[in-house]
Amino acid sequence: MDFQIALLLGQDGITNGAIYALLALALVLVFAVTRVIFIPQGEFVSYGALTLVMIQAGAIPATVWLLLGAGLLAAALDVRLALRAGQPGRLVRLVGWYVAYPLVLVALLYTLPVKDFPMIAQILFALAVVVPMGPLMYRLIYQPIAAAPVLVLLIVSVAVHVAMVGLGLLFFGAEGSRTPPFSDARFEMGPVMVSGQTIWVVVSSLVLIVALYQFFERTLYGKALRATAINRVGARLMGISPALAGRLTFFLAALIGALSGVLIAPITTIYYDTGFLIGLKGFVAAIVGGLGSYPLAAAGALLVGLLEAFSSFWASAHKEVIVFTLIIPVLLWRSLRGRHVEEEE
Amino acid sequence: MKLRTSVIAVLGMAFAAGAAHADINVGVTVSATGPAASLGIPEKNTIALMPTTIGGEKVNYIVLDDASDTTAAVKNTRKLISEDKVDIVLGSTVSPNSLAMIDVVAESGTPMISMAASARIVEPVDEKKRWVFKTPQNDAQMSTAIVEHMTNSGVKTVAFIGFADAYGEGWYEQFSSVADARKLKMVANERFNRNDTSVTGQVLKLMAARPDAILIAGSGTPAALPQKALKERGYTGKIYQTHGVANNDFLRVCGKDCEGTFLPAGPVLVASQLADSNPVKKSAIEYITKYEAAHGKGSVSTFGAHAWDAGVLLAAAAPEALKKAKPGTKEFRTALRDALENVKEVPAAHGIFTMSPTDHLGLDQRSRVMVQIQNGAWKLVQ
DSSP: OOHHHHHHHHHHHHHHHHHHHHHHHHHHHHHHHHOOOOTTHHHHHHHHHHHHHHHHTTOOOTHHHHHHHHHHHHHHHHHHHHHHTTOTTHHHHHHIIIIIHHHHHHHHHHHSOGGGSOHHHHHHHHHHHHTTHHHHHIIIIIGGGTTSOHHHHHHHHHHHHHHHHHHHHHHHOSSOBOOOOSOOOEEEETTEEEEHHHHHHHHHHHHHHHHHHHHHHHSHHHHHHHHHHHOHHHHHHTTOOHHHHHHHHHHHHHHHHHHHHHHHTTTSOBOTTHHHHHHHHHHHHHHHTTTTOHHHHHHHHHHHHHHHHHHHHHOGGGHHHHHHHTHHHHHHHHHHHSOOOOOOO | OHHHHHHHHHHHHHHHHHHHHHSEEEEEEEOOSSTTHHHHHHHHHHHTTSOSEETTEEEEEEEEEOTTOHHHHHHHHHHHHHTSOOSEEEEOSSHHHHHHHHHHHHHHTOOEEEOOOOGGGTSSOOTTGGGEEEOSOOHHHHHHHHHHHHHHTTOOEEEEEEESSHHHHHHHHHHHHHHHHTTOEEEEEEEEOTTOSOOHHHHHHHHHTOOSEEEEEOOSGGGHHHHHHHHHTTOOSEEEEOGGGOSHHHHHHHGGGGTTOEEEEOGGGGGGGSOTTOHHHHHHHHHHHHHHHHHOTTOOOHHHHHHHHHHHHHHHHHHHHHHHSOTTSHHHHHHHHHHHHTOOSEEOSSOEEOOBTTBSSOOOGGGOEEEEEETTEEEEOO
16 A cells, blocks of 8 residues: 555545545534434435436426425324414415425425426425425424333434435436536646546535534524523523424434435435444444544544445455444443443433 | 135135135246346346246246345245245345345245345355355356456456445455456446446546546446446446346437447347247247337347246256146145256256256356447357
8 A cells, every 4th residue: 555545545534434424413402402313324325315316307306205204294283282282373384394395395396397407406406305304304303202211202303313314216217326516627636637526525524513513502493402402401491492402403404314314415326224234333433432422433434434435445355344343442431430320211 | 794704714714724725826026116126127027937837837927126225025924924924935136135034934834936146045055045046156156257258358457336335346346356366457446326426536447547447236227327438528438337227218318429338148048039949049039029029129138037937947847846746735845945046958048947955046158158238239259
């Protein structure tokens, strides 16, 4: 191995690490606010990327029907609740968001020549379809069991993951797809050629991380989420709705997932089940941060990415083994030095 | 309550018995979901095109999905044999599943035709495997075709990258032994996963060995990833793929990076380019016409054709067995097995089948051609 190979591998590791970092942040966020270990996080990667592929192919993305279906279900639930609570005024808003929004999306996708739009518009459309599934998922699946023990929430997450992979196969088919790169530019950095897409991935991840930081530090909603993460009951006493916090968290998680998918779709082939493995590596990174620390999780993601790149060079057959074995020493180290906290049930 | 259940049970048995005596029941387990779905879905589609009557008897197809999972395949097989009383089992899509099913079919004495590639499914023919047949070409046949093509075009050193699973390992074993015999030097051996998002490490290592040619052993669209990475890093040597990539989705995903790639494949892939004198041409085009009529132009793949060939074998053997016994009996299943073993010169989509007590695959040199990707299409190499 010479210096150039090491540089190339490092570049590869950082690119993948940036994506893992985003997913790790989302996992930490979701766990902190709602105590859900969010296994379906990876599915949003596949859904985001493959919805974009369908839009670019000029087809109506099948995911929009899922959005409409989930919207109708949520509307039925909430309209009933609103009527029972004697708040008919909320009806318009509920129906507007849950039903009218997906219908407007369908109408736009049918009537506009989205296929010929610039890439950025297509990406916005893909995000508009996939991201609202996050809050809807919280409303339909996690909100009714928000007070359940962590283990129950985990089991439900596994079920949601399996269901989403199955739906993914139905929507997108078994074969993979790619999207054209954002830019064909290539830059020479010393002895290494860096593709424009790699820079896009790394820079977008950084921008997103900074934006998240700003969101948590400076906005009311961000502070509300942080408060919920630190003390759920206390936050509730201060008038922060746990349902709102949950929906907002899932919105961010879905946004991060779908955006990651859109970012890597030009570099690699995305399948309906690709997201799971990416999400799992994000999870390893989040574990490095103890499912609590954002900077440690991001560092862990970089470590996972680099470890993966170098182990694929040295021992490609055992790459996954090496990456996932990382979790054992980390857990050992964490449980030896951290104080033991009993799970509050 | 008890009476009602028993009435229902009696009625149910009467229906089951009635169906069993009149019709040939074919049990199918394919991997229509899970990692092998890209192979299993066209196979499942093909089952719907198979003959509904053979020798005047109605044929019922009972299709189950095993989700590319070995346990599910075994469970499906048990269910098909014990509950549906099938006369023959078709499946499964992948080798691990098919290997696991052998015990079940041998125990009950039910013939089975696998659509998976591994030679170990039917070799050596022993007390259990005498019930098992398969339609896809052995990896050894395909390896020989690749090695022949390599040596003929002056390749001296070759590097290998394959799936980190049974498919990649099987290919490496077959290919390296054939290559060794022909004095072709293996200079690198790497693995990657179907779901990998990057193969940069492996590709750098392959290129550091400076091989004349690189063989990528993967199936479906995942096999495009190493090829795209090789082109991106500026590899200029020859690239070979295996017949596992022979579907149009691979061409779509790989795009211009796959121009010039060589691969061995069943003749059905380039059926319209075959010489009219080729005995496979007619039977291959028959399948393509039927499949494309049902699923649209360009939808056909070689994987579905393996399922089709299983149907062709069944249609060729069943009339013989019908002369000896009634469907639904043990005698019929035995007769069907014997008839399958005696199939001679049956033209199918992937070649001409001639079975024997020692050969339960029955394909010869006519079952493979070399193909090159030119202008985004498969082109027969003469």
